[in-house]
């Protein structure tokens with residue numbers, strides 16, 4: 469195999485305009501940080517690391533931002549870059565955004581994810597434990613699934629398995645909420661509910677799950693879906709808004725099946 473020679477990289481300069489907020493109770497403001505000699509192959513988070521190194525050397529408070537895997541897996545990184553959750557790329561998380569997406573002289577606006585149910589803790593860090601509460605309300609199964617060979621002994625139609633795997637891609641990042649003018653969590657809940665509803669292992673709690681997760685979503689202050697589809701447009705895992713229609717069907721099915729009085733205004737949007 470012939471080794472590839474990468475062309476010499478042209479370094480460039482940008483200015484980061486970053487939201488700084490000392491804690492959840494204090495007001496925040498934007499502060500400019502010029503960044504010189506930026507390598508286009510740096511990731512956006514690596515640039516934040518460099519800026520933070522410089523701030524630390526100068527005795528200033530580094531910019532607080534959340535990250536973990538830096539591979540688009542964990543859903544921890546959560547910046548809004550130039551007004552778009554996770555930045556300019558499609559189907560990628562903030563940590564997978566590279567500086568080659570920007571050009572020399574750019575002013576780059578960096579903010580935390582904002583929503584009523586997501587409280588800014590510090591700078592770019594947002595408390596998204598509301599998602600954990602929704603998951604705890606019903607995003608689990610209680611059947612004994614055994615080991616891998618046991619799972620393989622339960623036949624699942626390929627179409628259902630593929631759809632369940634699509635839904636299971638959700639990394640719980642919260643970009644869908646941050647992008648939605650209603651701060652709706654419908655795409656997140658739709659992915660979690662659909663993942664289990666499509667598989668045999670998810671059937672025992674199928675009705676209880678969707679009713680409980682939608683109720684918790686409402687209780688925590690997330691809005692309704694009004695078919696804007698901003699959620700799926702920014703989702704780093706390209707979760708389709710078709711799952712919201714599936715969530716609505718699951719909800720109605722559960723209401724009918726349990727003769728339950730609807731208590732949620734959230735059954736709306738996407739069909």
Ligand code: SF4
Pocket residue numbers: 637638639640641642643644645655656659699702703704705706707
């Ligand atoms: S649906 Fe997409 S945007 Fe929303 S939490 Fe899951 S991965 Fe993130």
Ligand code: FES
Pocket residue numbers: 534535536537538539540541542543544545561562563564639
């Ligand atoms: S740091 Fe894990 S998805 Fe970005």
